[in-house]
Amino acid sequence: MEYNFREIEQKWQAYWKKNSTYKTEIDQNKPKYYVLDMFPYPSGAGLHVGHPLGYIASDIFSRYKRLQGYNVLHPMGYDAFGLPAEQYAIQTGQHPAVTTKKNIARYREQLDKIGFCYDWDREIRTCEPDYYKWTQWAFIQMFNSYFCNDAQQARPIAELIEVFELQGTKDLNIACTVDLQFNAEDWKSKTEKEQQEILLNYRIAYLADLRVNWCPALGTVLANDEVSEGVSVRGGHPVEQRFMRQWSLRVSAYAQRLLDGLNTIEWTDSLTETQKNWIGRSEGAEIKFHLSPTLSKGEGAEQNTILSQSKRDKKPDFFTTNKLDWSLLHDHAKAMRSEPTEAESILWEMLRGNKTGYKFRRQHQIDRFIPDFVCLEKKLIVEIDGEYHLSDEQIELDEARTDILEELGYKIIRFSNEDVKSVPHFVVEKIKGELSKIESSSEKASVQKAVSLSFGEGQGEVIEVFTTRADTIYGVTFMVLAPESKLVKQLTTSEQAKEVENYLEATKKRTERERLADRRVTGVFSGSYAINPVSGTEIPIWISDYVLAGYGTGAIMAVPAHDSRDYAFAKYFNLPIIPLIEGCDVSEESLDAKEGIMMNSGFLNGLTVKEAIAKAKEYIAEKKLGRVKVNFRLRDAIFSRQRYWGEPFPVYYKEGMPYMLDESRLPLKLxxxxxxxxxxxGEPPLGRAKNWVYLPPAPSEGGGESSNSTLQNDNALHSPSPLGRAGERFPLELCTMPGFAGSSAYYLRYMDPKNDKALVSPAANKYWRNVDLYIGGTEHATGHLIYSRFWNKFLFDLGLVCEDEPFKKLINQGMIQGRSNFVYRIKDTNTFVSLNLKNQYETTEIHVDVNIVSNDILDIEKFKNWNPEYKSAEFILEDGKYHCGWAVEKMSKSMYNVVNPDDIVEKYGADTLRLYEMFLGPLEQSKPWDTNGIDGVHRFLKRLWSLFYKENTLLVNDEKPTAEELKILHKTIKKIIFDIENFSYNTSVSAFMICVNELFTLKCSKREILEPLSILLAPFAPHIAEELYHLLGNSETVCDAIFPICNEEYLKESAVKYPISFNGKVRFMLELPADMSKENVEKTVMTNEQTTKYLEGKLPKKIIVVLGKIVNIVL
RNA sequence: GCCCGGAUGGUGGAAUGGUAGACACGAAGGACUUAAAAUCCUUUGGCUUCACGGCUGUGCGGGUUCAAGUCCCGCUUCGGGUACCA
Structure with missing residues (x-):
């Protein structure tokens, strides 16, 4: 009987399905083992031969572990939300759910052909409401949590509210966006809206105004890991920086734990390294530089902005704007004053002449705005809004204006025209109330900072910088602010205003990509100076885009002698360079290395750099010039996408503040x-949905009814939220979640995929714990693998999962590259010349489909039919054949080198495909796919088959195996176990080949040899193994057999063939008994006549005998 | 620039410091066959020799060792990751 792989594979795939062979249940009597493949995104292109590589590797390991007696969890599912399906939907109008479903079906069909042992009962899809319910649920938990830096743990936000009520922010050390300071009284005096805004500063899932990567082509914001070199990873579209209010996850809070966790898991070095870099921990110091007071005296003072005034608040003059803005606006302000509106007149009469106890001015310029009324002493602005303030655009402008004024420390209250006209006294009382709440600006009230919310310590009097080189403080010759820094506006003098503005404009226009591509030195002087806190020298403050707003404080102290970026800047703008290391030459370049002895550095002189760093930090902390600080590069993950095909947020808005839906209302369906x-x-696509609003229930309803089953936009939501009043309508969030939302906790869901009460039951989680072996590509090193670790740690903090790390061991499979073939067309003809003759002509190289080429020989007939253009092609052959050229390239359609696994299965069978993918080379290395080699593994299977059958006779017999046959078997067992455990599958396939070749030579068809061999092979080639196992008389599946054990007894050799070498060169072999002693080996070798020949009469200087290995004679 | 991997025949690759090139493809020759396919046998790093054999050989240059593809130092080069991260 022939080896009929088609029949065999179909038969056993049907058998496994019918018998639920791969169904997995919790079994307390067996140890668990969890093997997981990285979640595939079901793309429209289907699988090519590179995709199953990792799946085959994990399948082998799963089957091996099962044979070793483990209860193995090996699931598969789909990361089904994502951009490609949506882009396709935009182009074709086809609903992404439809294309996704189709793609999944195609994927499944392809996977099924390869014979994987997945438990398909556990399949999950991120786009199914039953699944994304738990993504939304986790988001709610994050919204309701904050991160305590001291405990390094997430905690309920309710706890934080209690603390705020008791002591404000005193003694708190918690992860936040902006460092706010307020006391209990401040907190209690806030409106609910204000409190909600403050809480966002601490929530793990929070809404904040951030500089984001905006991709205009995709119409959405992208996370840092979704952008590479200034373009989107998906699609390669340009990305620009924008300031937008977005949902974010406070991943940065977990930076230290994410770093520490890397030591507890078995990942490859390169992957741990990549994660370490991405987290980017640097130890250093945050140092405060005060503005130079000399500038606020005399001439400089007038030109300077309000900041220098608030420093010297005894002066009665309030310069609330700069010369430039003043000259532009003051005529306009005058005009406004002369033509007040009715409401303005009414209010002005009630405020003027210290009637409130404080002096008010009307239409007074502040920065570049002209507010209606302002009390400068209390920094309170009163605005009266007319009808035009209701338009969307105006609201947006007002908000921007409010932001800027708040940054400058002003509090703004607004009244409508109607209010002022109808209840003027009420309005005045409200203003008085506000005035009494605010301490005078001269008292430097901390509450003011809390009120403004958007500004940290210092109000611009102090510039903080982060540095890892505190030792170089004496070499600071200037400072640089990022163009986006909030300090820029405040430190720019009027003289420099125009220039700075031009620079900021120019910088804003450049995309990230342009900025990266064009590394010219650019920058502008702000006009202000700061004081070096250690040396006391005055240094200029510059603005340049080589300083990143997002890292550290957005400002740096520049040490041109010892930082190459600062050096380039200093050279370009002719700023001083002070060398700090003895003997260093900074005339051509900076010395960035952290080595050498300090000089020009006061108390640090004579120390090594390492010592100086420590001492400088100590000094700075002691003198309170700053503090020792650890900084991380890791940023919070931006979590909003302005797209359709993703998880909707379980969020509605009330007065612009976000609130979570009740958990009983989940899932909120797309x-x-x-x-x-x-x-x-310009709203995201969800803005098109009808009735995409939240309607709170009437109080009597109580919210007890079961979750709605229809789509949300058919009807409104009901929730028992205390905030809602009957009849109110609140808008739902219009953004959706990003791709990594659904893939961050999927490995937990596989443990308990059908549970509708919890993401995973405690029992299931306690049994399966975490992934023992995770296999996937390196492309997820900084995205998925950071986010899912973060997500898991968060759930761990909440006590919902029992392991702190999700993936214990991780292996990256290498990429399968394509191997392209070329034909050579003679220029301006339709004649093609064979590879080795092409140099005689002028030719064009053309990619040709690898599927019509075999062993680099072109199938001419197929080629002619491949493309109508070649129908009449002529050929110049060598030995009657057309030889193609070849090259290793990326596997892609455009290179015509894509090989489909279906075609391989059709031609050779799944077992051959599995073995060949493994045989190609080491799992972790990338290697080219060349179908040519596949015949070798296919022949191996046929040869194995021939041990069982000759024509139609079954050869298997019960004869006792010889010692030689046993040795062959056990040698193989030993090798296979070693190789599987080291993921060296290419060498195991070789070992199988060697074994079968040897048994073939011996014509061995003995059951005692073949049965263990078929079990041994089962993880690699399950179909043929199952068939052979049954041929041997077994009626159960080979999957539940017992993996053979190596008996070392059979491996013992009675004799060793010693290579006899002279000066390390092997000259001849000598067979000696294995148990011969060292002395006897030496004696025997020395008396051998061949030895005498090679000694050439010389006396050996030394004789090395390594028992069982080698003999070396040194002459 | 920085970090991490590689570099071994015509090709994919093998080798706990101990016979470099296992295993496989391809190629060449042969057997079976009317023929083809399939199968089986032999050869196959290079140079040299009729042959036995000899010389040489793991990107390059040094070193450690009785012995180096393997360990150390310095380069070349090709991948991958990352980047004005202070």
Missing amino acids: PEVDKFLPTEK
Whole structure:
């Protein structure tokens, strides 16, 4: 009987399905083992031959572990939300759910052909409401949590509210966006809206105004890991920086734990290294530089902004703007004053002449704005809004203006025209109330900072910088602010205003990509100076885009002698360079290395750099010039996407503040929309959904009814939120979650995929714990693998999962590259010349489909039919054949080198495909796919088959195996176990080949040899192994057999063939008994006549005998 | 620039410091066959020799060792990651 792989594979795949062979249940009597493949995104292109590589490797390991007696969890599912399906939907109008479903079906069909042992009962899809319910649920938990830096742990936000009520922010050390300071009284005096805004500063899932990566082509914001070199990873579209209010996850809070955790898991060095770099921990110091007071005296003072005034608040003059803005606006302000509106007149009469106890001014310029009324002493602004303030645009402008004024320390209250006209006294009382709450600006009230919310310590009087080189403080010759820094506006003098403005404009226009590509030195002087806190020297403050707003404080102290970036800047702008290391030459370049002896550095002189860093830090902390600080590069993950095909946020808005839906209302299903494009107003696609609003229930309803089953936009939501009043409508969030949302906790869901009460039951989690072996590509090193570790740690903090790390051991499979073939067309003809003759002509190299080329020989007939253009092609052959050229390239359609696994299965069978993928080379290395080699493994299977059958006779017999046969078997067992455990599958396939070749030579068809061999092979080639196992008379599946054990007894050799070498060169072999002693080996070798020949009469200087290995004679 | 991997025949690759090139592809020759496919046998790093054999050989240059593809130092080069991260 022939080896009929088609019949065999179909038969056993059907058998496994029918018998639920791969169904997994919790079994307390067996140890668990969890093997996971990285979640595939089901793309429309289907699988090519590179995709299953990791799946085959994990499948082998799963089957091996099962044979060793483990209860193995080996699931598969789909990361089904994502951009490609949505882009396709935009182009074709086809709903992404439809294409996704189709793609999944295709994927599944392809996977099924390869014979994987997945438990498909556990399949999950991120786009299914039953699944994303738990993504939304986790988001709510994050919203309701903050991170305590001292405990290094997430905690309920309710706890934080209690603390605020008791002591404000005193003694708190918690992760936040901005460092706020307020006391219990401040907190209690806030409105709910204000309190909610403050809480966002601490929540783990929070909404904040951030500089984000905006991709205009995709119409969405992207996370840092989704952008590479200034373009989107998906699609390669340019990305620009924008300031937007976005959901974010406070991943940065977990930076230290994410770093520490790397030591507890078995990942490859390169991957741990990549994660370490991405987290980017640097130890250093945050140093405070005060503004130079000399500048606020005399001439400089007038030109300077309000900051220098608030420093010297005894002066009665309030310069609330700069010369430039003043000259531009003051005529306008005058005009406004002369033509007040009715409401303005009414209010002005009630405020003027210290009637409130404080002096008010009307239409007074502040920065570049002209507010209606302002009390400068209390920094309170009163605005009266007319009808035009209701338009969307105006609201936006007002908000921007409010932000800037608040940054400058002003509090703004607004009244409508109607209010002032109808209840003027009420308005005045409200203003008085506000005035009494605010301490005078001269008292430097901390509350003011809390009020403004958007500004930290210092109000611009102090510039903080972060440095890892505190030792170089004496070499600071200037400071640099990032163009986006909030300090820029405040430190720019009027003289420099124009220039700075031009620079900021120019910088803003450049995309990230342009900035990276064009590394010219650019920058502008702000006009201000700061004082070096250690040396006391005055240094200029510059602005340049080589300083990043997002890292550290957005400002640096520049040490041109010892930082190459500062050096380039100093050279360009002719700023001083002070060398600090003895004997260093900074005339051509800076010395960035942390080595040498300090000089020009006061108390640090004579120390090594290492010592100086420590001493400088100590000094700075002691003198309170700053503090020792650890900084991380890791940023919070931006979690909003202005797209359709993702998880909706379980969020609605009340007075602009976000609130979570009640958990009983989950899942909040993705609504239907008419188009997958933004609305005319520029809102995300969900803005098109009808009735995408939250309607709170009437109080009597109590919210007890079961979760709605129809789409949200058919009807409104009901929730028992105390905030809602019947009849109110609150808008739901219009953004959706990003791709990594659904893939961050999926490994937990596989443990208990059908549970509708919890993400995973405690029992299931306690049994399966975490992933023992995770296999996937390196492309997830900084995205998925950071986010899912973060997500898991968060759930761990909440006590919902029992392991702190999700993936114990991780292996990256290498990429399978394509091997392209070329034909050579003679220029301006339709004639093709064979590879080795092409140099005689002028030719063009053309990619040719590798599927019509075999062993680099072109199938001419197929080629002619491949493309109508070649129908009449002519060929110049060598030995009657057309030889193609070849090259290793990326596997892609455009290179015509894509090989489909279906075709391989069709031609050779799944077992051959599995073995060949493994045989190609080491799992972790990338290597080219060349179908040519596949015949070798296919022949091996046929040869194995021939041990069982000759024509139609079954050869298997019960004869006792010889010692030689046993040795062959046990040698193989030993090798296979070693190789599987070291993921060296290419060498195991070789070992199988050697074994079968040897048994073939011996014509061995003995059951005692073949049965263990078929079990041994089962993880690699399960179909043929199952068939052979049954041929041997077994009626159970080979999957539940017992893996053979190596008996060392059979491996013992009675004799050793010693290589006899002279000066390390092997000259001849000598067979000696294995148990011969060292002395006897030496004696025997020395008396051998061949030895005498090679000694050439000389006396050996030394004789080395390594028992069982080698003999070396040194002459 | 920095970090991490590689570099071994015509090709994919093997080798706990101990016979470099296992295993496989390809190629060449042969057997079976009317023929082809399939299968089986032999050869196959290079140079040299009729042959036995000899010389040489793991990107390059040094070193450690009785012995180096393997360990150390310095380069070349190709991948991958990352980047004005202070």
